Amino acid sequence: MLPICREKQSQLSRQYQQQTLAHAIIIQGIEGCGKEALAQWLIELLICHKPLSANSTAEHVPIVSACRQCKACLLRKSDSYPDHLLLRSENKTLGVDDIRRGNAFLEKTAHLGKVKTIFIPQAQAMTVAAANALLKTLEEPSANSYIVLMTNDLDSLLPTIISRCAVYAIRPMVGEALLALLKPSSHSDAQLPSNVTLSARLNDNAFINLSQLAELTDDTIFQEYQTFNQSFLDFLYLGQSESKVLSQLVDNKHALRWLEKIICNLVRQYYLVKEVEQVTPVVNQKISAQVLNQIYQAIISSNKLIKSYTQANRQFVAEQLLMTINDIVRPST
Ligand SMILES: [Zn+2]
Structure with missing residues (x-):
């Protein structure tokens, strides 16, 4: 288990022992963060009839x-355990039929174990129809089942799915924690095999996409991002929360970049939908890709403007941007 996953492993261990583990779990983390090993460990633990408790350390x-x-x-x-199902798609997307297979699997009684488990390693590949099919199962969880979803991109999951799962986000180490890990004489060093080189350890724990460092490494900023995302979606689809969005755009230095990110995600989700006719009324239906593109262009222009403006004018640019978006989405009002 990579050091950056250990905190979540401890947390999941504790919840397992206290029997407070959620029935639907999302493990989220960037490529190479070790989330596969964490998911595998969890599933093996859920399946096992006689789990072992390892020695505790000071921390x-x-x-x-x-x-x-x-x-x-x-x-x-030997891959012949009957009460576990792996839902992985051969195609780029995970369709509604795959999820229905999962739902049917859960409806049957467990053969051997007390519990049934489903693992969806590329949750972001679910189509909207597939996600909606899964949603029904998440809304009525059976007492003896666990669904483990894994993704490198939490934003591409439907908010309704996320809200019904316990999310375990693996964050890259930064600052002192990272330094401590890299220092040869550090405590963590003893837990690593001696043949693990410094650069390998750096690769495992350092982070490459600096533009998203803030919300990916800082829990508070991540929460702010989630809140902002929700407020903006409320504004976009329902015409609500405009003042919340505005104040964030004015006061939060990340907010304009977040807008770009949110729109990009919406466009991506839009193109992911192959089964539109089966989709129940969710966000993706109401705004076309063309309109999303117009909004994106407006955001890019505002972003350019704001960089050359003073704080006082930031308010003005943000107000103009929200008016523009309103006009694009709701031309009649
Ligand atoms: Zn066992």
Whole structure:
């Protein structure tokens, strides 16, 4: 397990032991953050009949793990465990039929174990119709089932899916934590094999996309981003929360970049929808890609303007931008 995943592993271990684990779990993290290993560990743990508790260290709670010896573990190892389903698509998208297969699987009684588990490793590949099919299952979770979703892009999941899952976001280490990890004599060093080179460790833990560093490494900013995202979607689709969006655009230095990101995500979601006719009324239906593109252009222009303006004029540019967006989306009003 990579060091950056250990905190979540401790958290999940504790919840497992206290039986407070959510029935739907999203593990989110950038490429290479080690989320696969975390998801695999969790699924093996859920399947195992006789989990083991590892020695606790000073800074971590005991980690529970699968025993790898019980009947369930052995079957799982040989890929013949009947109460687990992997939903991975051969195509680029995960369609509604795949999710229905999952729903049917959950409806049957468990063969061996107490629980049934489903793993969806590329949750961002779900079409909107697939996501809606999954939503029904998430709304009425069965007591003995766990659905583990994994994604490198939380924004591309429907907000209604996210709100019904417990999200475990793996954040790259920054600052002192990163330095401590890289220092040869550090405590963490003892937990790493000696053949792991400094540059390999750096690659595992450093982060490349600097433009998104703020919200990906800082929980507070991540929360702000989530809130802003929701406010802006409310404004875009319902004509609500305009003052909230405005104040963020004026006061939060990240907000304009976030706008670009949100619109890009909407455009991407729009093109991901292959089964539009099956879609229940969700956000994607109401605004066309062409309109989204117009909004995007308006945001880009405002972004350019604001860089050369003073704070006083930031308010003006932000107000103009929201008016423009309103006019694009709701031309009659
Ligand atoms: Zn076991």
